[in-house]
Amino acid sequence: MASRRHTVAAGLLIGPVVLAVGWFWGDRLANCLRALWAMYGSPGAIRASVAGFGAWAPLVFIGLQALQVVLSPIPGEATGVLGGYLFGTWLGLVYSTAGLTLGSALAFGLSRWLGLxxxxxxxxxxxYEKLSLIARPQGVAVMFILFAVPGFPKDYLSYLLGLTPMSWSSYLQVSTLGRIPGTWLLSAQGDAASSNQYGLLLVLVAVAAALALLSWIYRRRILQCLGRLSGPALSDSRTAED
Structure with missing residues (x-):
């Protein structure tokens, strides 16, 4: 029941903020979202859209990064690169991590509220069939590995973990820390593109592609190994204790 109270409290705190942002900046945020889909074709357009918010640009970017977690089909790689493109490697990493943590918390809480x-x-x-075999509350180290694996559907995993008795603190730790290496790599790519360091960009893209390819080639073996390390099946845990 404690976990459910935490979920309700988070909703009461975050809900008004989301509504206020939507009320004041709804049209401009919609323009940013539309530009996200065309980012690789016209990176300058999305950069101009977010930069148009001036001093509020970091906050708007954090909101976009959080939204792409909640709305899973939006590609997280695009927003990760965008962070570095707009703010540089390290500030991009900080803002992306803030947005990803917020979005992950929302996805986790929504899952507990909505149910299986x-x-x-x-x-x-x-x-669902693949992830439900490994999304278990017992293996915190296993979940950390999954969040660190390049190309793994972490947004879907966030929703599935909300159906387990995993505590909020454990979830936020593994989802935040596990994403950092991949987030840094994406942010560095954006920074390299923004500063016309195309040699460095090529190296970073090659590293990211190699890691993603290895993860895909050995995906079955990885899932099998992690599945053996995991605990019992998923269930509706809206009444789970924290």
């Missing part, structure tokens, strides 16, 4: 039946409708069947 609705979460299953939100996640593609193939992804």
């Amino acid at each position: 039946r609705l979460v299953r409708r939100m996640i593609p069947a193939a992804a």
Whole structure:
């Protein structure tokens, strides 16, 4: 029940903020979201859209980064690169991490509020069947590895972990720390592109592609190993204790 109280409290705190942002900046945020889809074709457009918020640009970017976690189909790689493109490697990492942590908390809390039946409708069947085998509360180290694996569907994993008895503190630790290496790599790519360091950009993209390719090649073995380390099946844990 403690976990459910935490979820309700988080909703009461975050809900008014989301509504206020939507009320004042709804149109401009919508323009930013539309530009995100075209980022690789026209990176200058999204950069100009976010930069147009002036001193509020970091906060707007954090909101976009959080939103791409909650709305899983939005590509997180695009927003990760965007952070470095706009703010440089290290500030991009800080702002991206803040947004990813906020978005992960929202996804985790929404999952506990909505329950298993609705979460299953939100996640593609193939992804659910695979992830449900390894999304367990017992293996904190296992979950950390999953959040660190390049190309792994971390947004869907956030929703699934909300259905387990995993505590808020454990979840936020593994989801935040596990994402940092990949987030840094994306941010560094954006910074290199912004400063026309194309040699460095090529190296960073090659490293990211190699890691993603290795993860894909050995995906079955990774899932099997992690599945053996995990605990019991998923259930509706809206009443789980923290």
